[in-house]
Amino acid sequence: MxxxxxxxxxxxxxxxxxKAAEGSTMRADEIQAFMLALLSGPDEVxxxxxxxxxxxxxxxxxxxxxxxxxxxxxxxxxxxLRQSLEAGELPDLLLYEEExxxxxxxxWCNAYLYALDVVETDWFEAVDDENxxxxxxxxxxxxxxxxxxxxxxxxxxxxxxxxxxxEGELPHVLLDIYRYWQAIIHKPQTVRREGEKTGRNDPCxxxxxxxxxxxxxxxx
Numbered sequence: 001m002x003x004x005x006x007x008x009x010x011x012x013x014x015x016x017x018x019k020a021a022e023g024s025t026m027r028a029d030e031i032q033a034f035m036l037a038l039l040s041g042p043d044e045v046x047x048x049x050x051x052x053x054x055x056x057x058x059x060x061x062x063x064x065x066x067x068x069x070x071x072x073x074x075x076x077x078x079x080x081l082r083q084s085l086e087a088g089e090l091p092d093l094l095l096y097e098e099e100x101x102x103x104x105x106x107x108w109c110n111a112y113l114y115a116l117d118v119v120e121t122d123w124f125e126a127v128d129d130e131n132x133x134x135x136x137x138x139x140x141x142x143x144x145x146x147x148x149x150x151x152x153x154x155x156x157x158x159x160x161x162x163x164x165x166x167e168g169e170l171p172h173v174l175l176d177i178y179r180y181w182q183a184i185i186h187k188p189q190t191v192r193r194e195g196e197k198t199g200r201n202d203p204c205x206x207x208x209x210x211x212x213x214x215x216x217x218x219x220x
Contacts, residue, residue: 004076009094012073015066016054024056029104030111032094035078037115040085040178042126042185045119047071053118085178090171105167109143112174132180138166138173 002008012028019025026034031054038045051071055062062070084091095103116123124133140146142163146156158166 001079002076004073004080008073008076012070012077015062015070015073019056019058019061022061023058025058026054026056026111027096027107029094029096029108031074032077032081033108033111034115035074036081036091036174037112038119039078039082040174041116041119041121041123041181043119043121047075049118050074053114085175088175091174093171103167105142105170106144109139109170112139113143113145127180127184135173135176135180138169139177142166142170 009028012031016025016027016031020027020030034053035050038050051067051074052059054070054074055067059067081091093108095105095108098104098106141156141158146158
């Protein structure tokens with residue numbers, strides 16, 4: 001598979017940006033965040049699930065060729081992200097600029113969090129670990145989860161300095177989330193013996209009539 005280089009990134013931007021402005025098609029930065037979350041967790045999410053989410057309500061506005069090209073580019077992007085994470089490298093975040101020319105962490109983090117609604121596994125229920133929830137704090141804070149909503153007050157009022165610190169932590173947190181799930185996915189499973197254990201002086205289960213210790217138990 002070809003690498004996801006600058007030319008590929010620009011092509012993905014060109015294919016999605018106008019449609020994103022018109023509807024719910026994801027921008028390239030949102031696609032990166034969304035796919036990074038999907039590959040970090042325990043669920044295998046096939047293209048027929050994630051591609052409609054990427055295309056959004058503008059899917060009919062793309063030609064078949066464009067849809068295929070977007071799918072191929074996203075697969076290349078995901079492969080590069082996976083390779084970086086497996087190597088222990090911090091993800092290089094694709095961040096758009098807001099009107100004030102500051103990096104748009106809010107949109108990026110929202111796309112990452114949206115992926116958690118798409119997968120079958122409820123990450124927080126599955127691990128039931130406060131440390132895991134704490135690990136998510138920068139993603140949720142930068143994604144506006146603690147901001148004021150209609151009819152309510154902000155849970156947190158973060159200063160610019162605090163937000164800047166969280167922005168610097170974000171790539172490290174994303175790598176840690178990936179590592180957290182990898183440790184769970186690859187945790188050795190305990191093999192449990194089925195049935196009662198045969199005692200050394202019991203009759204050998206092979207039917208020889210000998211005691212277990214004098215028969216099959218010699219090699220056990």
